[in-house]
Amino acid sequence: MNTSPVIEIDRLTKYYGTREIVRDLSLKVPAGTIYGFLGRNGMGKTTTIRILLGFEDPTRGGTRVFGQDSQSLSPETRARIGYLPEGHHVYGWMTVKECGRFQASFFPKWNQDIFEAVITHFRLEPKMKAGHLSRGQRAGLCLAMTLAPEPELLVLDDPALGLDPVARRSLLQSMLYVTRQPNRTxxxxxxxxxxxxxxxxxxxxxxxxxxxxxxTVERFRESLRHYVLKFDDTPPPAPAIPGLLESFRTDRELALTFANATSDTEAQLARLQPADIEPVQMTLEDAFVSYVGERGEKTFFMRDLEHK
Known part of the structure; x- marks a missing residue:
């Protein structure tokens, strides 16, 4: 059994002029994994993906897909990759059926049953003009064209952006369908x-x-902890405790988020003598925003308006 990573990124660095977009990035993605690639806008996600797929050159370092250098991917290797970027571009003058036929001409391994199952799931008729489709329907058509070649690696760059909840759920269901087999990534x-x-x-x-x-998602969430301290009077400023990422003060509460909190962290919070200390379970979104957001104390941004 081949246990080599499907994706290998080795000390990747990319500059546009003097602006550094990606810095010394190393990452390995094993087969059969659903890997979330997260970051704020402008943090290098799309650039990394484009280098990975051979659309751009790195400044330093390199990337490999299925063991092959991204800058010289063979047609056979490219046929094993499905790519769905943000925007869901289609040729508007083609029908849904013609879009599928056009895409199939590039892939020797094309599963028409998958194509038809996905367009049916998104309620698309073969005779519909691609240019007349809604954003969600367009996403469904692009997804059908991406999944029908049965790619071993599926690369999605913010594909659900702008979709309604129904279309987003359909997209997720289709993603999970792809990974039913253990060699899908x-x-x-x-x-x-x-x-x-x-x-x-x-x-x-x-x-x-x-x-x-x-x-793992669980490990990331568990490494960040959020506490709400309640006071009978105005809360004190947040103390300088190791691992503190951000704090938020209101008239009676002090909310604090920590990375890798320990029992000593909680002991130092108790020394502030709050009326109550409430640990709060964090979602991935809460943890992510705290982790990559600005450090330090924050206040409610509309607070000053209340006094005008």
Whole structure:
């Protein structure tokens, strides 16, 4: 059995002019994994994906897919990869059926049953003009064309952006269908972290173009803890406790988020003598925003308006 990673990124660095987009990024994605690729806008996710697929050159370092250098992917290797970028481009003058026939001409391994199952799931008729489709229907058509070649690696770059909840759920269901077989792998970026939390096995977090986390979703959530301290009077400023990521003060509460909190962390919070300390379970979105957001104390941004 081949246990080599499907994706290997080795000290990848990319500059546009003097601007550094990706910095010394290393990552391995094993077969059969759904990998969430996370980061704020401009943090290098799309650039990394484009280099990985051979659409752009790295400044330094390199990437490999199925053991082959991304800058020289063979047609046979490309046929094993499905790519669905944001925007869902289609040729508007073609019908749904013609789009499928056109795409099939590039792939020797084409499963028409999958194509028809996906377009049916998205309620598409073969004679519909692609240019007249809604955003969700267009996404469904692009997904059908991406899945019908039965790719071993599916790369999705924010494919659910702008879709309604029904279309997003259909997209997720289709992703899970792809990975029913153990050799199917998905790398996907998304700003919809509830979707990532629902389907991802592992996540990689980019911040400032560098890899800040590479772990399971559960491990990432567990490494961050949120506490709400309630006071009978105005709460004190947040103390300088190791691991503190952010704090938020209101008239009677002090909310604090920590990375890798310990029993000593909770002991230091108790020394503030709050009336109550309430640990709060964090979602992946809460944890991600705290982890990559601005450090320090925050206040409600509309608070000053209340006094005008």
């Amino acid at each position: 998905i790398l996907f970026s998304s700003h919809l972290l509830s979707d990532v939390e629902r389907v991802a096995d592992r996540i990689a977090v980019l911040d400032g173009g560098a890899l800040r986390a590479d772990c």
